[in-house]
Amino acid sequence: MNPFPVAKITFRELLKEKSFLGLLILQVFLLFVSKVISNVVAGDTVKVAMDFALSFFFFTVALYAVFVSVGSTFRDLSEKVVYLILSKPLKRSDYVLGKFLGCTVAVALFTFLSFFIVTSGILIISSTANLYIPHVVVVERIFLLSLLVFLMGVFLSAFGILFAVLFTSQVLALISAIFLFLAGLELSPVKELVVSSKYVSPVNKLIVQIAYYLFPNFSLFDIKDYAVHLSIKVSPLFFALVFIYSLIYTSAVLFVATYLFDRREL
Amino acid sequence: MGVLVVKNLKKTFKKNSLLGLKKEKKKVLKGISFEVFEEIFGFIGPNGAGKTTTIKIIMDFVKADSGEVLIFGKRNSAISVKRNLGFLPERPYIYGSITGKEYLDFCADVYGIPYYERRKKFAELLELVNLTGVEEQPISSYSKGMVQRLLFASTLLNDPDLLILDEPMSGLDPVGRNMIASVMKMLKEKGKAVFYSSHIIQDVERLSDRVAIIVDGEIKLLDSVANIVQEFLRGYVITVRKRGSSSLEVFKAGVDELWQLLERLRSEGYEIISVEPDRLSLEEILVSYIHENRRAG
Numbered sequence: 001m002n003p004f005p006v007a008k009i010t011f012r013e014l015l016k017e018k019s020f021l022g023l024l025i026l027q028v029f030l031l032f033v034s035k036v037i038s039n040v041v042a043g044d045t046v047k048v049a050m051d052f053a054l055s056f057f058f059f060t061v062a063l064y065a066v067f068v069s070v071g072s073t074f075r076d077l078s079e080k081v082v083y084l085i086l087s088k089p090l091k092r093s094d095y096v097l098g099k100f101l102g103c104t105v106a107v108a109l110f111t112f113l114s115f116f117i118v119t120s121g122i123l124i125i126s127s128t129a130n131l132y133i134p135h136v137v138v139v140e141r142i143f144l145l146s147l148l149v150f151l152m153g154v155f156l157s158a159f160g161i162l163f164a165v166l167f168t169s170q171v172l173a174l175i176s177a178i179f180l181f182l183a184g185l186e187l188s189p190v191k192e193l194v195v196s197s198k199y200v201s202p203v204n205k206l207i208v209q210i211a212y213y214l215f216p217n218f219s220l221f222d223i224k225d226y227a228v229h230l231s232i233k234v235s236p237l238f239f240a241l242v243f244i245y246s247l248i249y250t251s252a253v254l255f256v257a258t259y260l261f262d263r264r265e266l
Numbered sequence: 267m268g269v270l271v272v273k274n275l276k277k278t279f280k281k282n283s284l285l286g287l288k289k290e291k292k293k294v295l296k297g298i299s300f301e302v303f304e305e306i307f308g309f310i311g312p313n314g315a316g317k318t319t320t321i322k323i324i325m326d327f328v329k330a331d332s333g334e335v336l337i338f339g340k341r342n343s344a345i346s347v348k349r350n351l352g353f354l355p356e357r358p359y360i361y362g363s364i365t366g367k368e369y370l371d372f373c374a375d376v377y378g379i380p381y382y383e384r385r386k387k388f389a390e391l392l393e394l395v396n397l398t399g400v401e402e403q404p405i406s407s408y409s410k411g412m413v414q415r416l417l418f419a420s421t422l423l424n425d426p427d428l429l430i431l432d433e434p435m436s437g438l439d440p441v442g443r444n445m446i447a448s449v450m451k452m453l454k455e456k457g458k459a460v461f462y463s464s465h466i467i468q469d470v471e472r473l474s475d476r477v478a479i480i481v482d483g484e485i486k487l488l489d490s491v492a493n494i495v496q497e498f499l500r501g502y503v504i505t506v507r508k509r510g511s512s513s514l515e516v517f518k519a520g521v522d523e524l525w526q527l528l529e530r531l532r533s534e535g536y537e538i539i540s541v542e543p544d545r546l547s548l549e550e551i552l553v554s555y556i557h558e559n560r561r562a563g
Contacts (some may be wrong), residue, residue, distance in 0.1 A: 001378070004375065005375035005376045006371050008372065008375060009361075009364065009369075009372040012363075012364050012368055013361040013364055016363035018365065079359040080355055080357075080359060081360060081361070082327075082357070082360060083325070083327065083353070083355040084353075084355065084358060084360060084417065084420075086325075086326075086327065087325055087348065087351070087352075087353035087355075087430075088348055088373065088376045088377070089345050089346070089348040089349045089376065089377070090345070090348075090376060091345055094373070112545070135525075137277060156395055265327070265328045265329065266322070266327040266328065
């Protein structure tokens with residue numbers, strides 16, 4: 001296995017893409033939007049601003065992960081860059097894994113820079129408010145959220161590559177990945193609602209439960225409430241389990257992507 | 267055994283008909299076979315004849331329905347054969363955001379070329395393709411011909427024993443075409459094999475040792491250029507001048523009549539100015555095969 005050359009060139013390519021800088025600038029803009037919204041909404045202005053800023057952070061990283069993985073892989077296939085890559089002593093699995101690793105490093109850098117932007121913004125917002133905020137705790141919690149957001153980005157990148165390999169239309173691949181993400185975010189509350197309801201038939205409950213376990217659960221990565229509300233506690237075991245869950249699921253997705261790519265005529 | 271052996275390749279593509287109700291099958295390759303030795307081997311044919319499909323199968327991008335491809339005596343799916351192989355696809359594209367040097371770095375990473383050797387190798391290759399000084403610029407700033415030359419240079423980084431080029435001359439100006447042609451000749455002199463497809467028949471005729479003509483998925487002709495020229499020789503055109511006269515006259519002779527005619531002209535007091543073969547060009551031969559195929563089909 002030698003996925004590193006593909007990973008390196010993928011990262012280099014993604015780093016120089018306009019979307020990288022563009023979405024980081026968007027993060028700064030969204031921080032201002034969060035501040036403006038917090039001023040017009042009733043309640044703790046810092047918490048409201050944090051809530052919005054972290055939501056924007058969460059979705060921007062998700063979008064970045066989907067766009068780079070689908071876009072980069074799909075372009076390789078449609079523009080026949082794969083011919084140049086696979087004519088060299090590389091296996092198709094090296095390509096898939098290399099693409100994934102390149103996307104992972106790009107998502108890691110994007111998440112880290114976004115974390116820096118969002119945290120700085122929140123600290124500036126909180127320092128201008130006349131409320132006591134334990135800055136160290138806030139930064140620590142946003143950092144833990146960033147770790148999970150990064151894992152989510154990695155997970156989404158794997159799906160992005162799978163869809164780019166699976167579909168012959170880039171738009172379809174992008175829509176599928178975004179739909180999967182949104183469905184995976186909302187599946188947990190839907191399942192809770194359906195299972196606890198008296199009005200839903202056992203068959204429908206079973207279908208929802210099967211879908212719940214089959215679909216990736218992206219709500220696991222969403223710990224914005226933990227970052228915003230300092231009274232909420234999350235055990236270290238939760239982080240460990242989420243890490244194991246994403247590791248296993250991501251490996252399975254990459255395995256399927258490699259299997260399909262191996263059989264695809266280029 | 268040849269460096270590249272292609273045995274009885276067959277390939278059918280399935281195509282959805284209108285509304286996708288019925289799948290149409292199109293036989294793209296109908297059992298083609300050839301061998302490439304340490305030579306320059308030209309692969310020509312009209313659009314849709316199966317040239318690129320053949321190359322895709324050789325490179326293991328597409329699987330043949332049946333048949334076999336051996337490179338250096340091994341199956342083409344073996345990764346090890348690609349260590350000694352260079353490949354340039356038709357209308358190649360590479361990320362515009364990276365620089366030429368970064369792309370060469372990628373290739374060097376794949377072949378495991380150590381960093382201390384790279385500077386010298388890159389400089390040699392860039393000089394060979396006349397791209398010295400632009401390697402630090404993003405590829406998006408390159409012209410189409412420059413991209414083609416950069417990617418051609420990258421195929422030589424591993425000093426391959428077999429070079430497979432799909433339309434290497436397309437998109438190049440005469441200087442670029444000449445440069446690629448001279449590198450191909452240089453490789454052949456070093457004992458390497460070059461297999462390439464082209465629609466610029468004059469280049470193929472000028473460069474190749476042997477040529478295969480593929481029409482509608484079948485090899486119609488496979489021979490050395492010298493033999494083809496001989497086979498399709500119609501006769502000779504002799505230009506002469508009567509002694510003491512300033513006007514030129516032209517005579518035509520059949521293949522077996524040349525010497526007789528020359529003797530007669532000399533005895534009649536003509537001065538021989540030139541003798542040129544009257545033959546079909548490779549292009550005319552190709553066109554005749556295409557017409558023949560249309561009439562048969």
